Amino acid sequence: MSKFQPYLAVYIIVRQQQRILLLQRKNTGFDDGKWSLPAGHVEEGESALTAAIREAEEEIGIVIPSSALNLVYTLHRKSDERTYIDLWFETERFDGVPVNQEPDKCAGLMWK
Template identity: 40%
Template sequence: MSHPEYVFDTEHDRYPLAAHVFLVAPEGRVLLMRRAGSGYADGMLGLPAGHVDLGETPTACVVREVREELGVELAPQALSPACTMFRCSQEPRVDIFFTTSTWTGTPVIREPHKCTEIVWATPDDLPDDALDFIGPA
């Protein structure tokens, strides 16, 4: 039975699953990215994240997305599971969150059509324009 408010994505070959990562700097701040051009939460701050493609693991998704979005390399073994949540977005989805404080390279905006700003924020005092599910995650 489908929910009348849900819109299922039939254009992409992927699971209704997204993987996110908290990149944690030595002083404890986390990296947020100002979303742009996607039609979902543009202008809001989100985490580095992406949809898990068919045949891809959530860990591989995070490694790929961070490389594409920020130009840094993550070692899969350095990722720690943080939480999993069900969320009603534009479609129903399960979100998997990881944390890491280890990466190679300096985060930079590599997809300016999808991200306009990088912000380092304190997890206990997130900016008001951070996506509402980041705090609970």
């Protein structure tokens, strides 16, 4: 039997004044056109917390202090090709103004 090695993904719930920041996916090959949270995969040697901070900066240009992120939800899911463990972090504290940093992968941002 082979060792179980799931993919690890992080999602960031960015809150401001009772609203959540969403981004619209495009050209990714997965759920294009749908609204999603900033998210991404944890890279080799990286902690989930560090990945969440990195993804927020890469995708929406904000800096989140590690002390401002709270783990709020965990999901184990299987697709046809892969098994994932998804971690949802939440924050209300961040530096900067959210902006679309990846226009090739994101059609826009929206507070909802």
